[in-house]
Amino acid sequence: MTDPTARPPKELVLVGHGMVGQRFLEALYEQPGGDAWHVTVLAEEPRPAYDRVHLTSWFSGTSAEELGLVPDGFMVRHGITLHLGDPATAVDRAARTVTSASGRVLRYDALVLATGSYPFVPPVPGHDLPGCHVYRTLEDVRAIREDAARARTGIVVGGGLLGLEAAGALRALGLDTHVVEFAPRLMALQVDEGGGAVLRRKIEELGVRVHTGAGTSAVDAGTDGRVRAARLSDGTELPADLVVFSAGVRARDQLARDCGLSVGERGGITVDASCRTADPHVWAIGECAQAVDGRVYGLVAPGYAMAETAARQLCSGEGAFTGADLSTKLKLLGVDVASFGDPHGTADGALDVTFTDSRSGVYKKLVIGTDGTLLGGVLVGDTEAYGLLRPLALAGKPLTVPPEQLVLPPMEGGGATPELPDDAVLCSCHHVTGGAVRAAVRQQGLTDVAGVKKCTKAGTGCGSCLKALATVVRDELAASGAEVSRDLCEHFAHTRAELYEIVRVRGITDFTTLLDGHGTGEGCEVCKPVVASILASLGNGHVLDGEQAALQDTNDHHLANIQRNGSYSVVPRVPGGEITPEQLIVIGEVARDFGLYTKITGGQRIDLFGARVDQLPAVWRRLVDAGFESGHAYGKALRTVKSCVGQTWCRYGVQDSTALAIELELRYRGLRAPHKLKSAVSGCARECAEAQSKDFGIIATSTGWNLYVGGNGGTTPRHADLLATDLDKATLVRTIDRFLMFYIRTADRLERTAPWLERLEGGLDHLRAVVMDDSLGIAADLDVLMARHVAGYTDEWAAVLEDPDRLRRFTSFANAPDLPDPTVTFVTERGQIRPARPGEHGRLLRSPAGSRDLVLTAAPTTRPVQEAGR
Numbered sequence: 001m002t003d004p005t006a007r008p009p010k011e012l013v014l015v016g017h018g019m020v021g022q023r024f025l026e027a028l029y030e031q032p033g034g035d036a037w038h039v040t041v042l043a044e045e046p047r048p049a050y051d052r053v054h055l056t057s058w059f060s061g062t063s064a065e066e067l068g069l070v071p072d073g074f075m076v077r078h079g080i081t082l083h084l085g086d087p088a089t090a091v092d093r094a095a096r097t098v099t100s101a102s103g104r105v106l107r108y109d110a111l112v113l114a115t116g117s118y119p120f121v122p123p124v125p126g127h128d129l130p131g132c133h134v135y136r137t138l139e140d141v142r143a144i145r146e147d148a149a150r151a152r153t154g155i156v157v158g159g160g161l162l163g164l165e166a167a168g169a170l171r172a173l174g175l176d177t178h179v180v181e182f183a184p185r186l187m188a189l190q191v192d193e194g195g196g197a198v199l200r201r202k203i204e205e206l207g208v209r210v211h212t213g214a215g216t217s218a219v220d221a222g223t224d225g226r227v228r229a230a231r232l233s234d235g236t237e238l239p240a241d242l243v244v245f246s247a248g249v250r251a252r253d254q255l256a257r258d259c260g261l262s263v264g265e266r267g268g269i270t271v272d273a274s275c276r277t278a279d280p281h282v283w284a285i286g287e288c289a290q291a292v293d294g295r296v297y298g299l300v301a302p303g304y305a306m307a308e309t310a311a312r313q314l315c316s317g318e319g320a321f322t323g324a325d326l327s328t329k330l331k332l333l334g335v336d337v338a339s340f341g342d343p344h345g346t347a348d349g350a351l352d353v354t355f356t357d358s359r360s361g362v363y364k365k366l367v368i369g370t371d372g373t374l375l376g377g378v379l380v381g382d383t384e385a386y387g388l389l390r391p392l393a394l395a396g397k398p399l400t401v402p403p404e405q406l407v408l409p410p411m412e413g414g415g416a417t418p419e420l421p422d423d424a425v426l427c428s429c430h431h432v433t434g435g436a437v438r439a440a441v442r443q444q445g446l447t448d449v450a451g452v453k454k455c456t457k458a459g460t461g462c463g464s465c466l467k468a469l470a471t472v473v474r475d476e477l478a479a480s481g482a483e484v485s486r487d488l489c490e491h492f493a494h495t496r497a498e499l500y501e502i503v504r505v506r507g508i509t510d511f512t513t514l515l516d517g518h519g520t521g522e523g524c525e526v527c528k529p530v531v532a533s534i535l536a537s538l539g540n541g542h543v544l545d546g547e548q549a550a551l552q553d554t555n556d557h558h559l560a561n562i563q564r565n566g567s568y569s570v571v572p573r574v575p576g577g578e579i580t581p582e583q584l585i586v587i588g589e590v591a592r593d594f595g596l597y598t599k600i601t602g603g604q605r606i607d608l609f610g611a612r613v614d615q616l617p618a619v620w621r622r623l624v625d626a627g628f629e630s631g632h633a634y635g636k637a638l639r640t641v642k643s644c645v646g647q648t649w650c651r652y653g654v655q656d657s658t659a660l661a662i663e664l665e666l667r668y669r670g671l672r673a674p675h676k677l678k679s680a681v682s683g684c685a686r687e688c689a690e691a692q693s694k695d696f697g698i699i700a701t702s703t704g705w706n707l708y709v710g711g712n713g714g715t716t717p718r719h720a721d722l723l724a725t726d727l728d729k730a731t732l733v734r735t736i737d738r739f740l741m742f743y744i745r746t747a748d749r750l751e752r753t754a755p756w757l758e759r760l761e762g763g764l765d766h767l768r769a770v771v772m773d774d775s776l777g778i779a780a781d782l783d784v785l786m787a788r789h790v791a792g793y794t795d796e797w798a799a800v801l802e803d804p805d806r807l808r809r810f811t812s813f814a815n816a817p818d819l820p821d822p823t824v825t826f827v828t829e830r831g832q833i834r835p836a837r838p839g840e841h842g843r844l845l846r847s848p849a850g851s852r853d854l855v856l857t858a859a860p861t862t863r864p865v866q867e868a869g870r
Helices: 019-030 055-060 138-148 161-172 193-205 254-258 300-316 386-395 434-444 449-456 466-480 496-506 511-518 527-537 554-558 581-594 613-625 657-668 729-746 753-759 763-773 779-792 796-801
Strands: 010-015 037-042 081-083 088-092 097-100 105-107 110-113 117-119 132-134 153-157 176-181 209-212 216-221 227-232 237-239 242-245 249-251 282-284 328-332 335-341 351-357 362-368 374-380 425-427 568-570 597-600 606-611 638-643 677-682 696-701 704-709 721-727 826-829 832-835
Touching (some): 010 019, 010 105, 019 037, 019 300, 055 161, 088 254, 110 300, 132 138, 138 161, 153 161, 153 237, 161 176, 161 242, 161 328, 193 209, 193 351, 193 374, 227 242, 282 300, 335 386, 374 386, 386 425, 386 466, 425 434, 434 466, 449 466, 496 527, 496 729, 511 527, 568 613, 581 606, 606 613, 606 832, 613 796, 638 657, 657 677, 657 729, 704 729, 721 729, 721 763, 729 779, 753 763, 763 779
Parallel strands (some): 010 037, 010 110, 037 081, 110 282, 132 242, 153 176, 153 242, 176 209, 638 677, 677 696
Antiparallel strands (some): 088 097, 097 105, 117 249, 216 227, 227 237, 328 335, 335 374, 351 362, 362 374, 568 606, 696 704, 704 721, 826 832
16 A cells, blocks of 8 residues: 655656766665655657767677666666657746656756757858768767768867767778867877877877867868868868867756856856755756866766765755866777876976887876875876876875886886875776775675675776776785685676686587676676687687677787788798798798788798788688698787707707697697797707797607796796606697696686796696696596597688688778778888888788789878978
């Protein structure tokens, strides 16, 4: 029965259902007393709230549903009435009613305005021609993609955050892309002159042409009435088929103006610290509001904070929003960029500590106060430290380590990492401090990042604090003596080794089945490639078939290594480093005909650089027809088994090291593992093949072979350990088989054999007992797994060439499959090509005659443009 004494719920109308509006709804029902409100939402767009921050991911395949922010059942569970495509058109403050576009009249006890912002389009002649767009909603990006299908050149007006996002989208759609920015550098609000220079150089290396210090004065139409060109204020004329205006946003405050609410001089509904307007029944949050500090905040984190403040005020009368951190971290056209605190050093007496590596495209600047406090900074090209540096800057306390240590590369700087203070805000989206995270671990008994995220909401906003969050959780667990979780990610409460066993024992052959039965959510960039590797190591078909194709890392997507200018390198397998003159001639002819750069690698192979993605099948066809196959230089798999010439030629050799290296490389080729695998065979103790620096290395003795394991080079070299001595060949091969399969079965994600062996309980002795003495009783299983791999091996390149569906993946542009990428250009140096640098007018490579069935010959199409200040 209904309680006759129960008070009817109060009516709350929310105008706007964007990211901030949805966060308000969630925050309202998280508060005690939230159920006292019945909420009606008037949404202008035809769909519920979605993630506008990651809008660009729609171009790469993320669906509108995947971008959605409303949990299943949320609206029904809380009795919320949602009207889509029905925006508010008028507010009658005296009657406390809102009228919608459909004529619906809603009474309110409280009105929350979350109308957001609208894109600012400079009122230049031609700004509204067909082919001109803004970049704000899913409808906008759909329209851009439709127009891009008939366009060749696109211009983005605006070089800020959204402008560079839009430029990345146009380039991904296959357009020759220009960015026009009136300020003297890109992202002028976030980065300084040094950071802007590095950012520009890296973006231009990707083929996007940047014009700074010039505005757009007009957009001209062609004979068909559509966009033909854009004229800049410095006199430059740029040909264009499509223009995207991304020159900032303005607060959507017209509804408030029309009903007499106060707005700021430059726009934005004025609110007090409680996010309440001058009308005690009306609140305003997000980009439509001018906060009490006089700012209109255009970032999601301040919007979320305002939403939470308004929700608390409506339930308890508590909470205040007096300003927000404007720090930001994002990836623009593949370039990592971050700024935090006071990036421009405006404080009196502020000093800069700067590290620049032009070769690698890295710029780091810290702004230090006179008392040693970290005030802010700029990071371009390497933002790994952002999660730690931002909260340290916000904490306002002197650093406990020299600031130089925080910008130098680890090998040069070394030393300890400063601890995050308890009162430092770790997650600015939800205002979660380091102390709150530590308390959640200690007091709630949480043992992993997923649990802490659920408890505190840290890391559930923009995600830029996740690395710092994981560090704090891990350190707090270690300090308390608790076991540190080794779960793969928030979607799988299992280690990689446990997932391997689940897949193997249960015969699982796809990611969806594994996730449905043993995980949660949709998966992420951590677990998807790991599961792809597990499936491949267990022989579940070609890596580009079906669902597996979407799980692969970048290089595996095209079975080749992507290079800095978007071209690819091709590395055919040369087992043991042995190659015939005829094969050398074929490689030379392929390189000559396609115009590729050639280099002999440290693994005794020949690398061919500069192929476009649409050329890869044609290159492979020539190589496969000559007897070559994939060298798996792109995958977490066996790379090479190096060798010396051994006793066949060398007067010091005591065994045939070349023959053994060839046999081992052919046996283990294509074997997918947690990380890449390298090997070598030396024919005597002089060790010319450097076997003791490999994951598994073999050195000949007068009576057999010595086997070394767990070595590697790289940034942390490790000398391999001697596992067994004087083995005959059959025992040697069987022992290597078991070693590799035991490693694949038990290692963590991206764990090389060296750290795996150091982590392995019992170390080398335990490993020896497992693979040689069968102490765990699994030797037969390991043997079967390796035998299955050897029997099931097929060349991935040849398999692509035989399958039309797989071949269709190898195009530069999905919407123009026959068009080569015009941004992949080269210049000649030392008799070979290299990627063109910014300011150099490179050329496209021509495809050889006879390959047009697979690739399209591209003539040079680059057009030099006179840029301001250059």
